[in-house]
Amino acid sequence: MAKNFESDIKKIRARARKHIEDGAVTAGYRAHRETVIKLLNEALATEIVCVLRYRRHHFTATGINAQTVAAEFLLHANEEQAHADLIAGRIVQLGGAPNFSPEGLATRSHAEYHDGEDLTEMIREDLVAERIAIDSYGEVIRYLGSDDPTTRRMLEGILAMEEEHADDLVSLLEEFGKGK
Numbered sequence: 001m002a003k004n005f006e007s008d009i010k011k012i013r014a015r016a017r018k019h020i021e022d023g024a025v026t027a028g029y030r031a032h033r034e035t036v037i038k039l040l041n042e043a044l045a046t047e048i049v050c051v052l053r054y055r056r057h058h059f060t061a062t063g064i065n066a067q068t069v070a071a072e073f074l075l076h077a078n079e080e081q082a083h084a085d086l087i088a089g090r091i092v093q094l095g096g097a098p099n100f101s102p103e104g105l106a107t108r109s110h111a112e113y114h115d116g117e118d119l120t121e122m123i124r125e126d127l128v129a130e131r132i133a134i135d136s137y138g139e140v141i142r143y144l145g146s147d148d149p150t151t152r153r154m155l156e157g158i159l160a161m162e163e164e165h166a167d168d169l170v171s172l173l174e175e176f177g178k179g180k
């Protein structure tokens with residue numbers, strides 16, 4: 001039997017006129033806003049740590065194959081920066097404050113920062129970090145369910161790119177890594 005759709009437009013109109021300073025967050029917003037903002041600030045910290053780690057690897061990659069791998073590190077670093085910007089924008093839209101503070105950044109981040117001694121270790125550490133991000137985003141997406149479709153869709157888009165990053169790094173490890 002088809003699900004009945006009922007909507008009280010008068011009620012929605014009246015509600016929309018209240019708290020207009022809340023902008024995109026209406027009375028119909030179903031997720032727990034403080035929790036979502038906290039989770040997004042952890043995701044923001046994770047992206048920033050990934051930007052820093054990829055950039056470090058880009059500038060310090062050495063060896064015969066370094067140029068190709070270094071270029072990939074830079075591409076990933078810039079894509080992580082774009083993720084950080086998306087997340088910061090959504091935190092503001094939800095009425096929160098994006099936490100860019102270096103203070104506690106490594107603690108807020110799910111992924112770890114590693115200098116990486118050689119090319120193989122750099123690729124491995126970046127792959128581990130991507131796998132951590134993939135699992136973290138998966139958990140937040142499941143937590144959101146259908147309570148905040150906009151944040152969920154944004155995170156689904158980011159998750160798809162982290163999976164591409166992980167795929168790229170596996171290929172680099174096979175091609176250039178010594179498979180320690």
Ligand SMILES: [Fe+2]
Binds near residue numbers: 047050083158162
């Ligand atoms: Fe990312």
